[in-house]
Amino acid sequence: MNEKPIGAHGLSRRLTRYGDERFSDFLRKAFLKAQGLTEAALDRPVVGIASTESDFNPCHASAPQLVSAIRRGVFMAGGLPFTFPTLSLHESFAYPSSMLLRNLMAMDTEEMLKALPVDAVVLVGGCDKTIPAQIMGAVSAGVPSLIAPVGPMLTGQDEGERLGACTDCRRLWSAYRSGEIDETRLQRAQDELMPTHGTCMVMGTASTMACLAETLGFVLPGGSSIPAVVSQRLRFGEATGRRAVEMATQGGPLPRSLVTPTAIRNAVVVLQALGGSTNALIHLAAIAGRAGCSLDLDEVDRIGQGTPVLVDLKPIGRGYMEDLHRAGGLPALLRRMGSMVDPSTLAATGSPWAQVLEAWPSWTDDEVIRPLDRPVAPGEALAILRGSLAPEGAVLKRAAARDDLLQHEGPALVFDGVEDMAARIDDPQLPVTPGHVLVLRGAGPVGGPGMPEAGSTPIPGKLARAGVKDMVRVSDARMSGTAYGTVILHVSPESAVGGPLALVRDGDLIRLDLAARRLDLLVEDRELSRRKAEFRSPALPARGYARLYAEHVLQAHRGCDFDFLSGEESAGEAME
Numbered sequence: 001m002n003e004k005p006i007g008a009h010g011l012s013r014r015l016t017r018y019g020d021e022r023f024s025d026f027l028r029k030a031f032l033k034a035q036g037l038t039e040a041a042l043d044r045p046v047v048g049i050a051s052t053e054s055d056f057n058p059c060h061a062s063a064p065q066l067v068s069a070i071r072r073g074v075f076m077a078g079g080l081p082f083t084f085p086t087l088s089l090h091e092s093f094a095y096p097s098s099m100l101l102r103n104l105m106a107m108d109t110e111e112m113l114k115a116l117p118v119d120a121v122v123l124v125g126g127c128d129k130t131i132p133a134q135i136m137g138a139v140s141a142g143v144p145s146l147i148a149p150v151g152p153m154l155t156g157q158d159e160g161e162r163l164g165a166c167t168d169c170r171r172l173w174s175a176y177r178s179g180e181i182d183e184t185r186l187q188r189a190q191d192e193l194m195p196t197h198g199t200c201m202v203m204g205t206a207s208t209m210a211c212l213a214e215t216l217g218f219v220l221p222g223g224s225s226i227p228a229v230v231s232q233r234l235r236f237g238e239a240t241g242r243r244a245v246e247m248a249t250q251g252g253p254l255p256r257s258l259v260t261p262t263a264i265r266n267a268v269v270v271l272q273a274l275g276g277s278t279n280a281l282i283h284l285a286a287i288a289g290r291a292g293c294s295l296d297l298d299e300v301d302r303i304g305q306g307t308p309v310l311v312d313l314k315p316i317g318r319g320y321m322e323d324l325h326r327a328g329g330l331p332a333l334l335r336r337m338g339s340m341v342d343p344s345t346l347a348a349t350g351s352p353w354a355q356v357l358e359a360w361p362s363w364t365d366d367e368v369i370r371p372l373d374r375p376v377a378p379g380e381a382l383a384i385l386r387g388s389l390a391p392e393g394a395v396l397k398r399a400a401a402r403d404d405l406l407q408h409e410g411p412a413l414v415f416d417g418v419e420d421m422a423a424r425i426d427d428p429q430l431p432v433t434p435g436h437v438l439v440l441r442g443a444g445p446v447g448g449p450g451m452p453e454a455g456s457t458p459i460p461g462k463l464a465r466a467g468v469k470d471m472v473r474v475s476d477a478r479m480s481g482t483a484y485g486t487v488i489l490h491v492s493p494e495s496a497v498g499g500p501l502a503l504v505r506d507g508d509l510i511r512l513d514l515a516a517r518r519l520d521l522l523v524e525d526r527e528l529s530r531r532k533a534e535f536r537s538p539a540l541p542a543r544g545y546a547r548l549y550a551e552h553v554l555q556a557h558r559g560c561d562f563d564f565l566s567g568e569e570s571a572g573e574a575m576e
């Protein structure tokens with residue numbers, strides 16, 4: 001009988017409580033021998049690999065090959081890999097919205113990491129909500145963690161035009177709605193918009209969050225942009241497995257030590273330079289909250305004003321993730337940004353970024369990662385607005401908006417929820433002009449529920465057919481990171497909890513003043529008080545996760561995490 005101390009590491013960690021630790025250890029190992037493992041294998045450091053393979057997640061279709069490569073790396077470095085499933089979320093396969101389930105995935109990840117005998121873990125993620133959920137869970141679980149993104153898709157072609165998900169999906173759909181292209185062209189393009197496995201290959205939420213995870217030190221340098229289906233992605237997987245064994249042996253670094261105020265600030269700088277997804281602000285706030293930090297939206301705005309957009313990718317620019325990869329990836333961007341980022345924070349190698357960047361190949365494609373004196377946009381990729389309509393803030397992807405709409409005053413046209421909008425938006429009788437401000441409410445964290453990506457309200461059919469491409473739109477919803485337009489999102493507090501958006505009526509004047517960073521409802525206070533007295537909150541769901549969500553979700557400016565999961569005490573200190 002093995003007389004070594006139990007409970008300290010590897011498979012002896014976190015024993016099931018039968019009241020006799022040696023028996024628990026004996027029984028667990030008996031089960032493992034049933035899997036064909038020998039005593040020599042059972043003594044190795046254990047690396048868990050959280051697989052998010054699912055037939056309902058086409059973005060993760062290459063996960064099995066990536067997991068094999070990670071397992072190979074773990075074996076090569078002397079560890080023992082154990083693959084286990086967690087929830088997997090795909091944007092198009094989650095009713096009513098994947099955001100509703102992000103916190104459930106974070107809880108699943110956290111609880112599995114706290115229950116299983118792992119010394120370190122590799123979390124295989126990619127599609128929008130998965131990487132944020134995995135980092136949130138990892139920070140709270142306190143297990144040394146790496147993220148292995150599945151990687152972005154390669155681009156397709158139609159009629160000589162390069163196509164990719166999902167900016168071109170939206171552009172072509174708008175062209176079809178306005179009658180610019182016919183159904184045959186649309187169908188043909190559908191075959192080319194997502195020609196390989198992987199995540200959306202523009203700078204949408206998946207790409208943004210992979211880059212931010214790399215910045216925070218969860219993804220090995222360069223790993224966020226390697227396409228899903230090239231051999232380098234598998235070599236990256238192998239290297240990730242090897243690094244995970246080092247972390248398992250050393251017991252760190254712990255996720256909490258990576259998510260520091262400095263690292264969060266670096267992530268915001270990178271987000272602005274990428275011209276990244278608005279959704280990243282919600283996820284960063286939630287991740288920061290798990291580590292006992294906070295995301296200051298006013299600082300986000302200040303950073304944006306001083307940070308040029310350097311990465312020329314759609315939806316703001318022209319390229320796709322494969323271009324960023326060939327241009328040198330995220331490390332090439334970090335080096336180009338110089339003192340704008342603090343290089344003392346740790347990369348996933350365990351070394352400070354300064355050391356990693358020194359050794360990174362010096363070549364960069366200046367057309368994809370622009371020099372500081374020739375940016376894609378001078379700054380303000382994401383701007384924060386406040387005002388009587390958004391006391392706790394709202395966000396505008398300024399770099400994807402139309403300049404002449406940034407100072408705008410117009411009458412509101414209000415839609416009460418996504419269904420109301422869908423039912424009326426193409427009504428030829430809709431009383432709307434290009435100068436109207438389209439308001440979508442009842443689509444926030446509680447009202448949505450789960451803040452669906454409906455904030456980029458379609459241009460009403462009759463205006464789209466007349467050639468109108470953009471209008472000011474305001475909502476408490478989110479929008480896809482792949483979308484564009486003069487769209488003000490995440491209005492906080494949301495209408496369902498009585499935020500000012502609930503008080504807007506058709507015809508009320510709304511003023512957007514980007515220069516002053518204001519979003520105001522131009523209605524007298526007395527009238528607003530009268531309307532407020534009439535406000536009634538919608539009924540909460542009767543049961544289940546939806547009820548838990550509605551009762552505990554925080555507002556957008558605090559990251560939509562659950563109140564009982566966020567805050568100082570939620571960060572895992574060290575493993576038991």
Ligand code: FES
Pocket residue numbers: 059090091092126127128165166198199200204206
């Ligand atoms: Fe999965 Fe876009 S839908 S990354």
